[in-house]
Amino acid sequence: MNYDVAIAGCGPSGAFCAKLLAEKGFKVVVFEEHEKIGLPKHCSGLIHPRIEDITDISFEEAIENEIRGAHILFRDEELFLHAESCKSLVLERSVVDKIIAEEAEAAGAHIRLGEKANRFERKNDGISVNGITCRVLIGADGIRSEVANSFGLKEKGEIIRGMQCNARYKPGEKENVEVYFGRDVAPGFFAWVIPVAEDRCRIGLGVNEGSASAYLKKLLKKLDAEPDEIFGGGIPIGLRRKSYADRVMLVGDSAMQVKPISGGGVNISLKCAKICAEVASKALEKDAMDEKSLSEYQKLWRKEFEREIRFGIIARRLIYSLNENELRRIFNAPDEELLNKISMYGDIDYPSRIAEPLIADVLAEPQRYINSRYLSLATLMPQVIRAILG
Numbered sequence: 001m002n003y004d005v006a007i008a009g010c011g012p013s014g015a016f017c018a019k020l021l022a023e024k025g026f027k028v029v030v031f032e033e034h035e036k037i038g039l040p041k042h043c044s045g046l047i048h049p050r051i052e053d054i055t056d057i058s059f060e061e062a063i064e065n066e067i068r069g070a071h072i073l074f075r076d077e078e079l080f081l082h083a084e085s086c087k088s089l090v091l092e093r094s095v096v097d098k099i100i101a102e103e104a105e106a107a108g109a110h111i112r113l114g115e116k117a118n119r120f121e122r123k124n125d126g127i128s129v130n131g132i133t134c135r136v137l138i139g140a141d142g143i144r145s146e147v148a149n150s151f152g153l154k155e156k157g158e159i160i161r162g163m164q165c166n167a168r169y170k171p172g173e174k175e176n177v178e179v180y181f182g183r184d185v186a187p188g189f190f191a192w193v194i195p196v197a198e199d200r201c202r203i204g205l206g207v208n209e210g211s212a213s214a215y216l217k218k219l220l221k222k223l224d225a226e227p228d229e230i231f232g233g234g235i236p237i238g239l240r241r242k243s244y245a246d247r248v249m250l251v252g253d254s255a256m257q258v259k260p261i262s263g264g265g266v267n268i269s270l271k272c273a274k275i276c277a278e279v280a281s282k283a284l285e286k287d288a289m290d291e292k293s294l295s296e297y298q299k300l301w302r303k304e305f306e307r308e309i310r311f312g313i314i315a316r317r318l319i320y321s322l323n324e325n326e327l328r329r330i331f332n333a334p335d336e337e338l339l340n341k342i343s344m345y346g347d348i349d350y351p352s353r354i355a356e357p358l359i360a361d362v363l364a365e366p367q368r369y370i371n372s373r374y375l376s377l378a379t380l381m382p383q384v385i386r387a388i389l390g
């Protein structure tokens with residue numbers, strides 16, 4: 001049987017693309033290498049509530065907790081951010097994936113579980129995937145994308161190795177996440193404690209050197225937390241140069257559609273999946289699936305996210321280039337008023353949006369910032385310039 005669209009991978013981006021394209025009346029097949037949707041787990045499920053607006057799907061069934069603030073720690077320094085409203089949901093990711101996949105099936109997509117898409121062949125009228133011909137192939141197959149590798153779209157980016165567990169651990173506050181910085185805790189990234197219930201948390205970290213599981217073991221010992229399920233995965237960091245080829249599109253982690261500061265990729269993947277389905281649908285209708293027609297996809301998703309990804313790459317470079325004293329200065333600078341502003345405007349999906357209200361604040365009340373704590377940050381200017389130049 002031939003299909004209009006074949007999708008490799010039934011994570012959130014693949015399943016959502018499948019749903020949108022099947023709703024438009026296209027014949028869609030999705031290959032998922034695992035027997036069960038959403039398993040094995042590899043995500044903390046900390047996701048901004050706008051996931052429901054992006055998808056127009058209710059995730060009520062997957063909600064475990066609501067987060068309003070963060071307790072950020074670096075050795076003995078700490079910062080508290082707290083908002084009145086819910087800043088993030090804690091969702092059970094396997095349930096999120098299942099809900100989206102069920103929507104895709106209900107719309108008419110055919111999901112082939114337990115089948116890895118790995119035999120690709122270009123034909124005159126399309127691409128053969130494991131012997132099934134499609135007019136367009138979408139690679140939603142995650143960080144080690146077979147589709148990217150098979151169609152000349154392999155690109156090198158930084159990969160953060162993530163490892164986490166569900167653990168018996170009483171959080172400080174059920175509505176606050178804890179974030180730990182420091183080379184001894186999580187080199188090149190950070191560690192997190194996400195409350196799921198009164199006495200349960202997801203505890204994890206990312207590293208760019210050393211063994212993630214050894215660092216996790218150390219953190220669990222320090223927190224005196226008792227782990228049960230341990231799971232992990234890679235987080236791709238970078239801005240992809242090319243996410244399309246003749247009849248081929250990449251979406252989600254395979255296209256590095258991930259926020260470099262937090263490593264979060266679910267909402268951005270879903271938004272890009274919407275753009276991907278829109279461009280694929282127009283191309284299929286016009287029967288124009290050539291590279292030039294599909295390049296529109298990259299133009300559109302970059303228009304939405306390039307600024308955030310570039311901002312995140314620079315911010316990461318800056319944070320992880322600072323030495324202990326410089327990091328301490330950053331922790332000591334903000335006063336309560338500034339922290340309240342950050343809490344109010346901070347958005348895990350769009351971290352750069354904090355910049356505008358903060359700059360406006362400095363311009364409106366420059367005298368408030370002319371004190372030794374803020375002025376000490378001026379000495380970090382060379383590092384900032386280095387981070388911007390790359």
Ligand SMILES: Cc1cc2nc3c(=O)[nH]c(=O)nc-3n(C[C@H](O)[C@H](O)[C@H](O)COP(=O)(O)OP(=O)(O)OC[C@H]3O[C@@H](n4cnc5c(N)ncnc54)[C@H](O)[C@@H]3O)c2cc1C
Pocket residue numbers: 008009010011012013014031032033034038042043044045046047115116117118140141142143144145146147162163164204231232233234235251252253254258263264265266267269
């Ligand atoms: C430790 C960790 C914690 C994270 N925490 C968060 C978080 O709190 N919030 C957040 O927003 N993001 C988080 N992320 C990132 C998030 O998990 C990803 O960005 C997101 O899952 C991307 O979705 P996707 O659909 O592109 O890929 P995936 O979710 O990776 O789905 C890819 C699917 O494709 C399947 N597959 C792969 N290859 C093939 C093939 N050849 N054929 C068939 N099937 C294939 C896989 O089995 C999988 O089901 C975290 C990541 C890690 C590693």
